[in-house]
Amino acid sequence: MTGGNDISAEYHHGIITKAVGGIYYVDALSGVEGDENPTGQSFKCAARGIFRQDGISPSAGDRVIVECQENHEPLISKILERRNFLIRPPLANLDGIVFVISCADPAPNRFILDKLIAIADSKGIEPMIAFTKPDLKQADELAEIYRNIGIRVCMVNNLTGEGAEPVREFINGRITAFIGNSGVGKSSLFNSLFPQLGLETGITSKKLGRGKHTTRQVQLYRLWELDPNLTGYAADTPGFSTVDTERYCRIPADELDNSFREFAKFAEKCRFTDCAHIKEKDCAVRAAAESGDIAKSRYESYLRMYEEASKINDWE
Secondary structure, three states: OOOOOOOOOEEEEEEEEEEEOOEEEEEEOOOOOOOOOHHHHHEEEOOHHHHOOOOOOOEOEEEEEEEEEEEOOOOEEEEEOOOOOOOOOEEEEEOOOEEEEOOOOOOHHHHHHHHHHHHHHHOOOOEEEEEEEEOOOOOOHHHHHHHHOOOOOEOOOOOOOOOHHHHHHHHHHHEEEEEOEEEHHHHHHHHHHOHHHHHOOOOOOOOOEOOOOOOOOEEEEEEEHHOOOOOEEEEEOOOOOOHHHHHHOOOOOOOHHHHHHHHHHHHOOOOOOOOOOOOOOOOOOHHHHHHOOOOOHHHHHHHHHHHHHHOOOOOO
């Protein structure tokens, strides 16, 4: 294959595993999309300036084309179309997200969890919830809410490793991210699954009710190097505070109900096809929330998210 200046060049399809200060680490992939396999070859690359001009920043998870010319450093020449993208943490093309929620210290925030699940569902990313610190407090009632709507849930004791196997099964063969607010035990869960990583962990501040940001950048780890029985990639991510979720994604108010999966079977029975499920007459979703067929906390999260989304102008 020949470059624009008739200089012989090789082109490789790959996935970005880490981005640090304008330097990108890329694993070469073989095969077609959906059946891609790492070749064992990797590149340390720069990226074309055109991406910055277009307001695009190559991110971990991006499928890219790497151009290799003799006597030149490898260069990311093209970013392939993204299936999905998170702004914070910057991650592309995720198959799944493990939302790490502590049963205590800090206490679970149902609204933030519902917002994160809605974002995942809106982007076609399968969510899983891993509750940590069950030795401090139980969260069975909360866990059951999410199991009832078809989300995989597990309780993990990071001190003993008990309960981590469902997480291992979930991440196998996928590109996944571990996401949660600071201090919930994301890095500890990663260490429980893969002790050889020895990721830095922090303690929760009693004053602020959150932990230190011990993970400072996003990196996709090659799972097969950590466990020969696994394939795929997984990322530990920096912890976030409550306000950070505002930067994750904006779901328009008129599309929000599609991100609450349990609404679908009731919405079909609403009197109006464009029902917002707020105050409309004969709203089956609202009736289901009143009867308990939809969890009260989930419906309250929907109302709060709808109000927030309604205040945002289209141009924003």
